[in-house]
Amino acid sequence: MRFAVLSAGSWGTTYAAVLADAGNDVLVHARRPEIAEAINTRHENPAYLPGLDLPHALRATTDPARALASADVAVISIPAQSLRANLAAWSPHLDEGTAVVSLMKGIETDTGMRMSEVIQEAAALPAERIAVLSGPNLAREIAAKQPAASVIASTNEDLADTLQAASVTPYFRPYTNTDVVGCELGGAVKNVIALATGLATGLGLGDNATALLMTRGLAETARLGTVLGADPLTFAGLAGVGDLVATCASPLSRNRTFGTHLGQGMTVAEATAATSQTAEGVKSAAALLSLARRHQVEMPITEVVVRVIEAELTAKKAAELLMSRAPKPELYTATAS
Numbered sequence: 663m664r665f666a667v668l669s670a671g672s673w674g675t676t677y678a679a680v681l682a683d684a685g686n687d688v689l690v691h692a693r694r695p696e697i698a699e700a701i702n703t704r705h706e707n708p709a710y711l712p713g714l715d716l717p718h719a720l721r722a723t724t725d726p727a728r729a730l731a732s733a734d735v736a737v738i739s740i741p742a743q744s745l746r747a748n749l750a751a752w753s754p755h756l757d758e759g760t761a762v763v764s765l766m767k768g769i770e771t772d773t774g775m776r777m778s779e780v781i782q783e784a785a786a787l788p789a790e791r792i793a794v795l796s797g798p799n800l801a802r803e804i805a806a807k808q809p810a811a812s813v814i815a816s817t818n819e820d821l822a823d824t825l826q827a828a829s830v831t832p833y834f835r836p837y838t839n840t841d842v843v844g845c846e847l848g849g850a851v852k853n854v855i856a857l858a859t860g861l862a863t864g865l866g867l868g869d870n871a872t873a874l875l876m877t878r879g880l881a882e883t884a885r886l887g888t889v890l891g892a893d894p895l896t897f898a899g900l901a902g903v904g905d906l907v908a909t910c911a912s913p914l915s916r917n918r919t920f921g922t923h924l925g926q927g928m929t930v931a932e933a934t935a936a937t938s939q940t941a942e943g944v945k946s947a948a949a950l951l952s953l954a955r956r957h958q959v960e961m962p963i964t965e966v967v968v969r970v971i972e973a974e975l976t977a978k979k980a981a982e983l984l985m986s987r988a989p990k991p992e993l994y995t996a997t998a999s
């Protein structure tokens with residue numbers, strides 16, 4: 663199959679390499695000519711995956727129209743908040759039958775929309791031409807061909823099956839799922855919970871605190887997801903607990919690292935300056951909290967993360983606030999905390 667991958671950041675380049683290793687014809691769009699040149703001639707992406715060899719068959723261009731020409735599938739991997747504006751420029755170059763796959767794990771701040779919803783609206787595409795890929799997929803590990811599994815979700819089972827078959831390699835095992843809402847929410851909320859575990863790590867708190875945040879973070883993910891129509895079982899899968907574990911526990915996670923910087927006393931501006939790649943949770947946290955409030959769902963961890971990002975609370979005060987909440991039964995209903 664012919665894939666266009668937009669763009670050449672860490673995850674876009676990595677999934678493009680997976681697709682090339684699986685035998686597809688893959689053309690990556692890189693904004694910077696030096697990155698396109700390095701992929702084409704040195705088979706490396708020095709800006710995002712330094713020191714890792716990329717498949718020689720992988721090709722790159724700085725021209726998005728060229729990348730999209732005659733593509734069976736367009737894969738989008740850019741910061742969530744830039745999706746709508748980029749789609750305005752890219753959609754005229756989408757062929758009538760091209761399917762679109764989102765690799766992004768974020769929520770649009772102005773609208774509270776998931777990435778597949780933004781694609782549906784801004785590119786005027788029906789849901790059956792859209793899929794999302796999510797799961798415990800730290801890019802650098804996969805680019806180094808270390809084993810990983812993922813989930814390809816679409817309401818169109820044929821599309822999910824086709825993408826699954828096109829993405830299988832000895833080191834990458836994609837599953838399919840029809841629960842697009844659950845898979846996208848799992849990916850977006852775990853970034854916020856990773857910020858929280860980073861805050862705890864930065865404060866010098868231990869592994870029990872990390873486990874507490876991950877587990878109760880999963881509870882608030884499932885509460886919101888269920889109200890929005892997700893299958894609660896999705897959160898027990900790769901796009902739920904799987905991604906939560908990988909992201910909250912790994913020093914490779916940009917969100918966890920960003921939280922650690924804040925926990926160690928950096929301001930948001932300082933942590934942003936120290937982060938050269940996308941940490942989606944920083945912007946998506948407030949959008950998720952608004953979504954939760956709109957649906958009367960309590961998300962106490964997300965709420966304190968938002969308040970720390972907005973410099974309303976210190977990390978230490980956030981931890982104290984969470985620990986001083988009223989005691990309650992562990993099992994939760996859809997909206998109780």
Ligand SMILES: NC(=O)C1=CN([C@@H]2O[C@H](COP(=O)(O)OP(=O)(O)OC[C@H]3O[C@@H](n4cnc5c(N)ncnc54)[C@H](O)[C@@H]3O)[C@@H](O)[C@H]2O)C=CC1
Binds near residue numbers: 672710739800
């Ligand atoms: N890196 C990872 O391990 C994983 C990342 N993701 C998700 O993939 C998405 C992309 O993340 P990464 O590739 O990691 O980010 P990155 O920071 O490594 O790369 C971002 C890419 O987007 C481009 N870009 C930045 N601003 C842009 C704009 N305004 N318009 C168009 N292009 C722009 C950059 O040039 C770069 O190619 C995020 O939603 C992230 O949550 C999902 C799974 C794994």
Ligand SMILES: O=C(CO)COP(=O)(O)O
Binds near residue numbers: 767853908918941
């Ligand atoms: O989504 C990811 C792993 O599945 C990557 O997480 P970060 O964006 O925090 O690095």
